Amino acid sequence: MSWLYLTRPGDWLILLIGAVAVGVSVPVFWQGGLADRAIIRQEGKVFAEVDLKARKQFAVAGPLGTTLIAVEPGRARVVSDPSPRQYCVKQGWLMRPGEIAICAPNRVSVQIAGRTKVYDSISY
Amino acid sequence: MTPSVIELTVTAEDRRVAWLATAAVGLSLVDAAIPSPLPGVKPGLANIVTLVVLARYGWGTAVWVSALRVLAGSLLLGYFLAPGFFLSLTGTTLSLLTLGLARHLPTRWFGPVSLSILAAFAHIGGQLLLARVWLIPHDGVFLLTPVFAAAALVFGTINGLIAAKLLAEPAPTEATELVRR
Numbered sequence: 001m002s003w004l005y006l007t008r009p010g011d012w013l014i015l016l017i018g019a020v021a022v023g024v025s026v027p028v029f030w031q032g033g034l035a036d037r038a039i040i041r042q043e044g045k046v047f048a049e050v051d052l053k054a055r056k057q058f059a060v061a062g063p064l065g066t067t068l069i070a071v072e073p074g075r076a077r078v079v080s081d082p083s084p085r086q087y088c089v090k091q092g093w094l095m096r097p098g099e100i101a102i103c104a105p106n107r108v109s110v111q112i113a114g115r116t117k118v119y120d121s122i123s124y
Numbered sequence: 125m126t127p128s129v130i131e132l133t134v135t136a137e138d139r140r141v142a143w144l145a146t147a148a149v150g151l152s153l154v155d156a157a158i159p160s161p162l163p164g165v166k167p168g169l170a171n172i173v174t175l176v177v178l179a180r181y182g183w184g185t186a187v188w189v190s191a192l193r194v195l196a197g198s199l200l201l202g203y204f205l206a207p208g209f210f211l212s213l214t215g216t217t218l219s220l221l222t223l224g225l226a227r228h229l230p231t232r233w234f235g236p237v238s239l240s241i242l243a244a245f246a247h248i249g250g251q252l253l254l255a256r257v258w259l260i261p262h263d264g265v266f267l268l269t270p271v272f273a274a275a276a277l278v279f280g281t282i283n284g285l286i287a288a289k290l291l292a293e294p295a296p297t298e299a300t301e302l303v304r305r
Contacts, residue, residue: 006288010233014241018277021245022270029269 062106145192175287218250240284
């Protein structure tokens with residue numbers, strides 16, 4: 001059964017506008033917009049703040065050795081780290097604003113930031 | 125028996141509104157029976173009736189049918205004057221206002237599908253605003269907007285297609301209407 005004959009040209013326009021509106025609403029309403037920066041910290045101080053646009057590698061020195069951080073368009077991750085348990089490496093790619101990988105033993109962290117500041121929790 | 129003093133004259137229009145509202149209430153009950161992953165995401169099948177009524181009998185009748193549906197539906201499902209009732213009322217009011225404007229769009233280009241999608245967006249928009257202002261006074265409510273908007277688009281399109289399909293058939297006369305419903 002064909003349903004196509006039930007639609008009129010303008011219906012497709014409205015459908016398209018609706019789909020665009022839904023698409024736009026995702027970054028607008030979901031947590032602080034899209035990820036656009038990675039903040040790399042060493043000993044709690046900002047080591048580098050990078051736009052998540054280009055492909056880059058960072059080597060950050062810590063008390064245990066060197067932490068390698070990779071930045072790609074829209075995401076960032078800890079590639080290697082001398083920490084014994086490798087928690088920050090196992091976290092993999094970070095791509096949402098507010099996400100953070102902390103390599104505590106080597107005192108390095110990578111955090112994703114968006115347009116607005118987000119909280120990891122709120123209590124009343 | 126004492127003859128009644130008050131004479132209520134029931135016009136053909138009254139009967140029609142009553143029948144159409146019954147159909148809409150029936151679909152509201154079907155709607156409520158369909159499990160939903162998230163409160164607020166519902167097919168809104170009763171809106172098919174609103175669209176058909178709007179096209180066949182005009183905006184005034186559509187308002188009557190919708191108002192009766194919200195009232196009777198909430199009584200039957202037991203949420204009359206509960207928050208859900210006001211959400212339903214706000215959504216319906218906004219979508220009726222939208223339909224009132226949108227029906228003036230050139231019909232050659234914009235059919236029931238357009239009206240249905242616009243009404244669905246207005247419906248969920250009104251509900252979200254009421255929820256933000258009254259029920260959950262925190263912007264966190266709007267986190268659900270993309271989900272609701274996507275549901276409005278999908279169900280609006282489907283309902284619009286069903287309404288268009290019903291409207292493509294010849295209008296039933298009053299007598300067949302009684303038999304068919």
